[in-house]
Amino acid sequence: MNTRPMRNILCVRLDAFGDVLMTEPALRAISRSMPECRLTLLTSPAGAKAAEMIPCLHDILVYEAPWMKHSAEITDSARHLDFIRHLHALQFDAAVIFTVYSQNPLPAAMMCYLAGIPRRIAFCRENPYQLLTDWLPEKEPQSLQRHEVERQLALVAEIGATVQEDAIQIAIAEADRQTGETIWQSLAQQEECRIIVHPGATAPSRRYPAERFIAAMKSIRARMPATFIITGNRSEQALADEIAAMAGPACISLAGQLDAREWAALIDSADLVLSNNTGAAHLAAATATPAVVLYALTNPQHTPWRTASQVLSYDVPCKHCYKSLCPQGHHNCLLGISAEEVANAALALLAARFQHQSASNTRFLSHTAG
Structure with missing residues (x-):
């Protein structure tokens, strides 16, 4: 397992509103276990609305990934190349890629690889070779089935992030x-x-x-x-x-x-x-x-x-x-x-x-x- 220090972490969850909410305990686990790190979430426009209520996040990046179901039709690849350059400029030292088990993390891993993010962590069914530095072999649903919250907590546990209270927590202003x-x-x-x-x-x-x-x-x-x-x-x-x-x-x-x-x-x-x-x-x-x-x-x-x-x-x-x-x-x-x-x-x-x-x-x- 890669032991490179993580101070500036990009968390990738490109799904919808509810998926981001179910990722909150895992995000909080990273924040609590690594209090010195800066935590940024890369998500969809719908996911960003949920992310705004998650207090442990320092920043939110919104991106319509072309490999996701509800993304806009691609007419010009230039904006995607520009976004990779933007990620590169932010100098992340790790990317944690959250997916459901029916999704392939490799498109997001490739994006992070091209953005120069040196440590890339995800569950993956096929051999990712150099696209993932921390490869967790995908075991769902053949060997086990678990709740989405449990899945994402298991992912971050592999990098030493745990949390005692695993209920979803959001901040609602008075x-x-x-x-x-x-x-x-x-x-x-x-x-x-x-x-x-x-x-x-x-x-x-x-x-x-x-x-x-x-x-x-x-x-x-x-x-x-x-x-x-x-x-x-x-x-x-x-x-x-x-x-x-x-x-x-x-x-x-x-x-x-x-x-x-x-x-x-x-x-x-x-x-x-x-x-x-x-x-x-x-x-x-x-x-x-x-x-x-x-x-x-x-x-x-x-x-x-x-x-x-x-x-x-x-x-x-x-x-x-x-x-x-x-x-x-x-x-x-x-x-x-x-x-x-x-x-x-x-x-x-x-x-x-x-x-x-x-x-x-x-x-x-x-x-x-x-």
């Missing part, structure tokens, strides 16, 4: 907390449960049907006072507005109206998150908010980490397909979940939450009485 609380107080009566519903996902294969979200919300509302806020990005605004209109008067859409920090604060003030397997589920984990997750079985390692949760899916022989579109065309891993199952899971988590709330918190007394 002003954002107050904004979130003000929004809830303006919408929900004191005795009502506060529920965030996030019906979107970047991959169609991970989207539970809108009509079932609506049916589940109505079922919850019929059995417990509740107010729902629908969240999503601008591209999901029509979906969120449709659900808000059909779910009843105790529901409002804020899709496209919140930045990432406001979204996190709103979830932090909620009693429950009801979501597909997407960034909202990982924000719930980061804020210790209970979550019901409609979990398409496209891949196994992205369930909510270290928070009370009910992960709902329907077992199918074609699970773990790693596809953005259902290759069978039936979406049974989600369509096999009834709206009533979703409502029951939500009510069970809410009941457990209220039982553990302090008796001095009057907002929960009506749910815990008797």
